[in-house]
Amino acid sequence: MNLERRDFLKVLSAGALTAGNVTSVFAGIRKTLSADAVGILYDGTICIGCKACEAACKQYNGMPPESANLEKATGVDGIWDESYDLSEKTLNKIKLYEHGDASTHNSVENGFAFVKKACMHCVDPDCVSACPVTALVKDDATGIVEYDKDACIGCRYCMVACPYNVPKFEYAEAIPEIVKCELCNHRQAEGDIPACCEFCPTGASLFGKVTDLLEEAHKRIKLVAGSTYEYPMRSLDEGDVSPKTVAPYINYIYGEKEGGGTQYLLLSAIPFTKLGLPELSATSSASKSEGIQHGIYKGMIAPIALLGGLLYGAYQTTKNSEG
């Protein structure tokens, strides 16, 4: 081995070391909640499972009802909405928790309760970090995670990345799109609030600024079960309230911390894991993946050093041969 080659190997191993040094890399500064961020507080304890939000969501987002195959066979296609979960035609979904004889609302044993699934509008969204072509963007002011079909290549990496399996893909279309809740940004642009909150008859889906919603949520989990509370309706700013008996809240706000926090927050009397919500760490997976990736490619120093070494090595080897 000649001297230059040994030097080169040193460069190479330095590059490899940088590349391998993954555990010492810390995620950079992550996205934080913007002051004007808007969101939804969904309180499962006062949801009556009427699915008015689902119907309104479909109506105002131009989504067709889904039908089961059996229905199609009987020729009543489209009369009853039959989606099992979020789908490319369903942006929000009320699901039922049931146990035993399901006689008592908000009880874990022999009880029932509801939970509403929709995009969480994560503070540090994995889907946005994953998208190779910036087709998913988090609005700087509102924090709404929006989709741009003219950028999207349909790689479905966002679906792999989202911890809540929210982005859906139109598998049945020749020209497919990704579909997800965009917090009714088209309605907000006209001064309205999201359809699911506007048409909720109980105030279970409540629109507002995330900071205010968090404050409201903290207030609720401290309430005494059985007492009466004036639950705000539709939007926090509206001032309309409806008095209801307080359920025994779980002392936890789902979405306050999950994966760096979300702008869609949930309250419940049933443990969240029983409602099909994932247990997530307090930092987003995006922060880990970006931390490692940017650690390896910091200022492109390692790749450029590696390329320099490689060019040298390849040149030395090929200069006297014809390849």
Add this chain to the structure above:
Amino acid sequence: MHEKQALGGRLLTKPFWVLLGLAMIAGLLLIKRFLFGIGAVTNLSDGYPWGIWIVYDVLVGTALGCGGYSIALLVYIFNKGEYHPLVRSALMTSAFGYTLAGVSIFIDIGRYWQMYNVFLPWHINLNSIMFEVAACIGAYVFVLWIEFSPTFLEHRKSLETKKKLSKVLFLFIALGVLLPTMHQSSLGSLMIIAGEKLSPMWQTGWLPLLFLMTAITMGYAVVIFESLFSAVALKRPLDETPILGKLSVMMIPLLVLFLLLRFGDLMWRGQLGNIFNDGMLGAFFIVENVLFLIPIIMLASAKNRMKPTILFWSAGSMILAGALYRFDTFLVAFNPGVGYHYFPSASEILITVGIISIEIMAYLIFVKKLPVLPAIKHS
């Protein structure tokens, strides 16, 4: 300069017709895919957005296409000239593997007509691992064909052009090592963002390094496997056994390091116990690692490394190990939540089979018509 020659011989043999038939079935199914959408031919779902087209065709396919990269690493970077006779056929297989992986990506992505957005500066997202993977694979396909082009030029007797090309070829050789280093590791990083959806036995910050190590090892295994297989199938002498034996040594330290890193990391994160608690997943994990161990054990003695059968089976085991590792990380150990299952549909499998058939047909055409394989020495 090592002598290379075209094999010659008849092209339209019986196996060739079978391959052609398989490719045509895939072609028909692809028409269906483009007319009626991805759901018309696949079992992909909201929970499992990626299936065998990504995991086999792209992940395993490009790892199998690492022969060119792994040999180039030895010949040009570590100056091991003795492996030069292997370069050309390794590059060819790599060029096929990567090109068809590119084709598979095109088939798999939903909005393929906008694929070029990955290269538009105002669209790209530097935080996205997918961006890095897509851009690097795209660039590498191009680099591979340039690296392989001297073979065409020789065939067409354009020696003037070949000479000019050989002056700048080192640029492409260097890129041909850099790009796979980047994207083969990033293919592993892809799953970090899947977070809790991937079983902790596979989910680790070391994914990029683990993927890179197995890609390089698979590269060596493929060169060995393919040389021996084509020697038998095309009825050529087993002249290359000594050099393949020497090459096989390269796999051992890489594999030992891989296993040490993998188990060390599991131990560090306190996940070692899961292997025995996690039923099915644990079994997959064990099979995977046994397959990684087999080549280490089989190739440990110098005498074994001179036996074509041992070389063949240990390379085969290595290829299976690397492939299973990729399948596990992207599908088996990936759990999006209750209610979602994935097993490829017949059409999905047939399309992949068609793509593999095209690859083998291209291989046969190339070795028969172009100077790729080392000339047979007549004594």
